[in-house]
Amino acid sequence: MSLTLFAHPFSSYCQKALIALYENGTAFGYRLLSADDPGAFAELTALWPLRKFPVLVDDGRAIVEATIIIEHLALHHPGRFRPVPEDARAALPVRMLDRFFDNYVMTPMQKIVGDFIRRPEARDAQGVAEAHATLDAAYRWIEGVLAGRRWASGEVFGLADCAAAPALFYADWVHEIGAEFPNLRAYRSRLLARPSFARCVEEARPYRPLFPPGAPDRD
Numbered sequence: 001m002s003l004t005l006f007a008h009p010f011s012s013y014c015q016k017a018l019i020a021l022y023e024n025g026t027a028f029g030y031r032l033l034s035a036d037d038p039g040a041f042a043e044l045t046a047l048w049p050l051r052k053f054p055v056l057v058d059d060g061r062a063i064v065e066a067t068i069i070i071e072h073l074a075l076h077h078p079g080r081f082r083p084v085p086e087d088a089r090a091a092l093p094v095r096m097l098d099r100f101f102d103n104y105v106m107t108p109m110q111k112i113v114g115d116f117i118r119r120p121e122a123r124d125a126q127g128v129a130e131a132h133a134t135l136d137a138a139y140r141w142i143e144g145v146l147a148g149r150r151w152a153s154g155e156v157f158g159l160a161d162c163a164a165a166p167a168l169f170y171a172d173w174v175h176e177i178g179a180e181f182p183n184l185r186a187y188r189s190r191l192l193a194r195p196s197f198a199r200c201v202e203e204a205r206p207y208r209p210l211f212p213p214g215a216p217d218r219d
């Protein structure tokens, strides 16, 4: 078996996949995507012309999209981590929450962060305002869902939590989760305390000066 992850420790989607690898205790090679190593990006582009990361290479085959990487691990390298329930009906709400965190937390968070990298004349004020509004609506909706739950879909840590951890970690930095969302704040704290994600946060800590809006002095 040969597994290599093309990734960067500060990347939210890479952290999503890394949480699953760490939860599962899967051994893998880490191909660091660093600006100092154009060769790594050339390899990434050859594997996945869309140049998004993470990409997992499993015996020469490129597996793309963080969710699919996590599901691939469960199918082809099963271990102690079960990201989705085996029962297809029970799996659906978990997959739905995974989509929720990607589409309505990660995407608007990335929109807000990405705007800081643009030249002033290319900034997208309307798109950023819409992203903030999406985060407001997302926080409000998930606050109710989390009532009485330890993890996103109940008592079992799974795929949706892998998506939620980095999404909420960074979203809170650009659109703070207010005191009116106590369940969501407590859930984010539990995610930060989970050893698999705590490890991701520590591995990413040296890169905080790179956070385009400026990283807050917490977490």
Ligand SMILES: N[C@@H](CCC(=O)N[C@@H](CS)C(=O)NCC(=O)O)C(=O)O
Residues within 6 Å of the ligand: 011, 012, 013, 014, 051, 052, 053, 054, 064, 065, 066, 067
């Ligand atoms: N839908 C992809 C999104 C991956 C993604 O957006 N990755 C970011 C890093 S967090 C990236 O590749 N950024 C570089 C770019 O967009 O050129 C997934 O789920 O893996």
